Amino acid sequence: ICLTLTTIGQETNQTVLLPSVNIQTLSGEPFNTQTITNDGKPVIISFWALWCKPCKQELDAFSENFQDWNEETGVKIYAISIDDARSSSKVLPFVSGKACEFDVLLDPNGDFKRAMNVNLIPHTFLLDGNGKIVYQHTSYYPGGEDELFELVKKVANGEDISGKEK
Secondary structure (H helix, E strand, O other): OEEEOOOOOOOOOOOOOOOOOOOOOOOOOEEHHHHHOOOOEEEEEEEEOOOOOOHHHHHHHHHHHHHHHHHOOOOOEEEEEOOOOOOOOHHHHHHHOOOOOEEEEOOOOHHHHHHHHOOOOOOOEOOOOEEEEEEEEOOOHHHOOHHHHHHHHHHOOOOOOOOOOO
């Protein structure tokens, strides 16, 4: 498995924030991506699909760790399904069976995926408490969630993680 880790904006002081894109909740309600906030605490956004085995492994890892992560850092997770309109109806039963305690949203037209330049999944972004994208990676391997959580802790403590490429 190929793993790519990147830190955003390390050579410039440009602030990279989330674009404003309308996607959907699992119940089909509109949801604008600029409302993704967490009261000054970190946010993880992960793009995934039902057909992607590494994506489901990453979601399982997030599910197993979310409660502890949230208690320690206050992090929120948004899992964005890029399944198309035909298969997105299967997302709710899938995540219900997993008892996900984090937010799962639908991007059936791929608008948010395109706006975030997501080409390979899983593709995970880490935002600081100001909503700035400070880190991203693609792919998943067992233990990758622990490395991500180490970065979440640093961001939660106000540390600058720019230049932390792996």
